[in-house]
Amino acid sequence: MNATPVSTARAALTVLTALSLSALALPAAAQSATPPAAAACPSGLPEGTRCLNGRDYLGAYYWIAVPRDWQPETGVLVVHAHGGPALGEPTLARSTGDLQRWSVMVRAGHAWAGSSFRQGGVELLAAAEDTERLRQLTVATIGQPRRTLLHGQSWGAGVAARMAERYVTPDIDPRRTAPGPLPYDAVLLTSGVLAGGTRSYDVRLDLRVVYQALCQNHPKPDESAYPLWMGLPPDIKLTRAELASRVDTCLGVQRKPAERSAAQQQRLTTLTRVVKLPEHEILSHLNWATWHFQDITMRKLKGRNPFGNEGVQYSGSDDDATLNRDVLRYRADPDALAALAQDTDPTGRLLLPTLTLHGIDDQTAFVELESHFRETVTEAGAADQLVQVYTADHAHSYTSDAHYVSAVEALLDWVDKGDKPSAARLAQRCKTLPTQWQPASGCRIRVDYQPAPLDSRVPQRRRPPAATAPAIKRP
Template sequence: MRASTRPRTHHTPRTRVRAALTILATLTSVALTTVPAPAAQADTAAGTHLTGTLSDGAAWIADVPARWNGTLLLFSHGFGPTVARDAPSDDVRTELLAEGYAMAGSSYDPRGSMWALNSAERDQFATLDAVTARIGAPRRTLAVGQSMGGLVNAQIARDGAGRIDGALGLCGLVAGGTDLDNYQLDAEYALARLLVPGKGIDLVRFGSADDAAATAEQLTDAVTAAQSTPQGRARIALAAAFLNLPAWAPGKDRPAPTDWADQEDQQYAWFAQGILAFVEGGRYAVEQSVGGNNSWNQGVDYARLLAGSVHAPQVRALYRAAGLDLGADLASLNRGASITADPGAVRAAQRTSSAGQGLGMPLLDVHTIADNLVPVEQERQFGERVRAAGDDALLRQAYVERQGHCTFTTAETVAALHALEHRVTGGHWDDAATPAALQKSATALGLDGAAYVPYRPARLTVGRDRPAHPTHH
């Protein structure tokens, strides 16, 4: 283990965090002011681009190649501006159009929150109706979803039997909105209570996007200051464990399994990139969508929560090296845990922002193993729910050895789609969704490489199933 006094030469640039806050505010502004385009059609030698508007004001778009292979892809976009998209990236769109696929997708309702789960699934099905009315019934329809759209996609995979033939999820937020807000709350709470005790930082029920941004900046400043001491680094590692934050950051070599100091250093790198700005901005959007706070920590046993984390050995080692009493910090967290949920918000999130209650079609989920925004552990949580519903034969999950959120190559995405088609066409997965088969398929495309690997995610560190006596606090 490296000495805990190893010098750190980098600190969080406040400009980087403020830039993240500015980006988030801009995204919010765009999302709330986007006006859907009127119905239109543009034809080129390569194909046709269609646009239209749904009854709730959502915009939809579609791209149909000149030589359509009969398969329509219904794409659900992630968290951000409620602007219609029909592919995960421009490069993926170009490749799939060249292979003959048609693509469509909606903005979701632009008049609400960027956490548009109140309308997303409905708008996707309405988009399917609008597009097929223009181009005719496809031979096959496959749903594809990315990030928050991966949650929408899982809902479509649950509800769309008879209309959708199969689904592909990319870096999907499949554990749902309440698990997301709960484990993020644990991390935010640990940072606030242990790094800036007595400051009264608001963690839930934000009145505005500015309130969320202020909390993000306060917490990020606290992390920046704490990184300069062994005690601060140990506490950052504790909060990172609650956040399910990977210990492998972009541009860095993957740390050794017991190099605890380097692991924390790379977790800090995620914080330095402004992750808390997006966490708090996302919380504000969820609260807008579900009508209140759907997260709680009253009754959470933080010692037990840490014990279930894959990062527990790292945290214990850093606390020992820093001469800190981990038990005392965990007891302090237990004593102060008093945040309760709003019952209506919990019910709304369960209704609109959950998945895993069953599958009506084959679903292949793909995830990077070091995802900072939607931890790969969400796949474990989702898979257990699908298995509990008795639908595990329909689900396959595959993993890419890379850092970052949704950082798939075009080849990895297209190969996953081909594996899903194998299951839909033949009625069996066979070995099409295995790491070796996906890697071979992606490499054979000759595009931009692939890194499919065998992998089993750890359990999601979340520590609760339902709130006890959820009342306003």
């Protein structure tokens, strides 16, 4: 019998794991600071689920959930990388909310593990290490499962994508002639921020400069000026409520259209046309372009700027020439851009079967990011490891139980049988699920859809060359 592509790739990966350790490799003896302790499950989990939580030795909180009758020799473990990223100190509540949102995995009969990550802020590779450390702890607690799937949601999809390209067995003993079980078998990326920090955040710099040209209140004229790429200087105290009030004063976004002034409506219309964000998403993206930018530039990059808009020609206003004259222009620092790329940009060198699901009208992580990811993976020679599927959804945080159950089943068939899925076959699988997953209302896969290029959504700009993650040889 001829070997399937998946079995061939897995054999090659086994050779790779015996040759080197990845950047995700962690000491096998690493211990949890708070060993997993039995805990009452959060609401929404099936009766009979066994739940444990704790805090690991680097400070990440976690939950582990094991369905009734789950056995490692036949069971599947789903390891979850959450979105965000959150700012501030880690909390158990962060992981609790993830377990509740993704209880579908446990309801489908799979064990689940999710980490809060050790710290807040944009630290993607650290989050990847936290996720892998939890997998090791979970296996030590509940046993080595038959299959392990890695699931990344939103920003966590970027975490999982980097893990899929840096893949080796982290707990291998170099003295052995053969490695142990592969840590992950396949990857599911949902609503992913998959163009890395160097491309995914361009729209937010564009939003800041266009908003400021129109509104002149972030910062206000009587406040200290600062470069907008900074997000917010550390010594300026601005609350989210205060920013929301400023945005509403300028744009009227918290008012019904009939309650807005003509000037507010004109500015709002101009902003949405130029930046290509709907009005209900303006405040959310401005929040990210304020406090997340502050985290990236001030904490992570020590005051250096990775963001630029040189060469951008903004269009969609009543007077584009005036707009392009008035917007502030910034040039990215090459070293800062390189540092951000090293941590956050996928290289596309996927080493695991990877399936993405993305809502077509998702305005938080817009669907054109998937085009950039596809191009990156194709250029890296790993297109055979990627299947992308799109759904008729506008939601970012969750689409439907049926989509996720179908995706997990398809990934398992890809790994177990070499049966690579397609959008059409996934749609058919979704429609034939048992009624408990409500396939009639939950299956919204659009089999012929392909997103437009990222440059059609976010204008091109001049940028200095940025380093990417270190080269990883494919087997």
